[in-house]
Amino acid sequence: MMPSQEVSRQNPSSQINTITKKIIKDGEMKIQVGDIKKAQEQINSILKNNKAYIQKEEFQNNDTEENIDLTIRVPHQNFDALVNSFSDGFGSVLAKNISSNDVTEEYTDVSIKLANKKIYLEKYRDMLKSAKTTKDILEIQENIRELEDEIDVSEGRLRFIDDRVNYSTLNLNLYKEKIRSSATSTIGFGSRFGDSVTEGWNSFVAFLLGIISLWPFFLLIPVVVFLWRKWRNRKKK
Incomplete structure (x- = not known):
């Protein structure tokens, strides 16, 4: 003011x-x-x-x-x-x-x-x-x-x-x-062990996902088996 x-x-x-x-x-x-x-x-x-x-x-x-x-x-x-x-x-x-x-x-x-x-x-x-x-x-x-x-x-x-x-x-x-290598690395065993576990798990997950991606082929297996058995029974008769 x-x-x-x-x-x-x-x-x-x-x-x-x-x-x-x-x-x-x-x-x-x-x-x-x-x-x-x-x-x-x-x-x-x-x-x-x-x-x-x-x-x-x-x-x-x-x-x-x-x-x-x-x-x-x-x-x-x-x-x-x-x-x-x-x-x-x-x-x-x-x-x-x-x-x-x-x-x-x-x-x-x-x-x-x-x-x-x-x-x-x-x-x-x-x-x-x-x-x-x-x-x-x-x-x-x-x-x-x-x-x-x-x-x-x-x-x-x-x-x-x-x-x-x-x-x-x-x-x-x-x-x-x-530099990370088993021969020259100065990093402790615990860290390398943890890295190995992580890499193994990631590989397992990748393998599992790869199998899951093939699910349509798995659905065809029972159909193929059924047709094969039916064909075999006819041939015997």
Whole structure:
């Protein structure tokens, strides 16, 4: 609710300098490697050369594969070089997705509204000094509180956009498939036994389904037997 004293509207766009283009670049890559530990050593070297760092790391290891999920942040000017380093000879690239998002319009819009809110805030503070009635004081204080909250949100949004623009994000997945063989596998007997039971059951089910699929022929067997016996009895007579 606005107090009885009117706050004159001003256009703060003239007070905002020309904003350079704001481009957010992100990427996702999945790479199959032969040795996870060796790949990690290569990653450390690539990150250092491109002034990048690992924001998040997750490792998974099961009977069939090893996986490392990395969230990498890199200065935007080094993003392409980082992607090329992983694409060229690092491993077998299974998937790759690179995107660019122009957020200049949003950044400009938030900046203009933020400047406008700061102008209103100063005017409300001046009005508070000259307010006479308790009602006006409380109303102005409430508007000041709301504006301060909105300003905090807008400034947080601009900081978030600046961070995403200045540092690009690459989600990198390293994948290694384990070799499963009775001679070379390091997987335990229990896992191999379970696999054998599963394979045997699947074979039995496939065999059973194959027999069931022949049910029309089974229906003909009694007919064939009946006709054969009838023919044989006639021949004897």
